[in-house]
Amino acid sequence: MGTQNTAVPVKIKLKSAIQHPGQESDKYELETNGTIVEKAGNRYLRYEEEQNRETIKTMIKLDPEDALIMRTGAVQMRLPFELNGSKPGTYANGPLALDLLVETKALTIQAERTKGKFHVHYDMHSEQSLLGSYELTIHYAEGTL
Numbered sequence: 001m002g003t004q005n006t007a008v009p010v011k012i013k014l015k016s017a018i019q020h021p022g023q024e025s026d027k028y029e030l031e032t033n034g035t036i037v038e039k040a041g042n043r044y045l046r047y048e049e050e051q052n053r054e055t056i057k058t059m060i061k062l063d064p065e066d067a068l069i070m071r072t073g074a075v076q077m078r079l080p081f082e083l084n085g086s087k088p089g090t091y092a093n094g095p096l097a098l099d100l101l102v103e104t105k106a107l108t109i110q111a112e113r114t115k116g117k118f119h120v121h122y123d124m125h126s127e128q129s130l131l132g133s134y135e136l137t138i139h140y141a142e143g144t145l
Helices: none
Strands: 005-017 024-039 042-051 052-063 067-073 077-083 086-093 096-112 117-126 129-142
Touching: 005 042, 024 129, 067 117, 077 096, 077 117
Parallel strands: none
Antiparallel strands: 005 024, 005 129, 024 042, 042 052, 052 067, 067 077, 077 086, 086 096, 096 117, 117 129
16 A cells, blocks of 8 residues: 555445344445545545435444444444454434444455455344344445546
């Protein structure tokens, strides 16, 4: 990647599936531009998306031992991942704020210099209740759409 803190433009293809208890699976796809940044020896994927005319900034720490998704803007979210383990997370959207327990079922990170893949499958719990099962796959490659 070269110099520390240099942002490399990447094109991103994201696919997610959400299964809420007792409901049909919800699928979501996004193609956008983002950046890969290397900072303090860690690699981060960053991108922005719009929901209901509001911007959400997403940052994913691409570390198999300490993976993390952080979202800021219209949604505030912190989801840490530990393969075959559980970690506390948070979610806030307007007046709604939840403490979460993120239970990671699968985590795969393939990070090469100019391309990579991030895949995570996790269950999200709040107050001992299952909120849903989530699967997220992101492919990225140097360049722009």
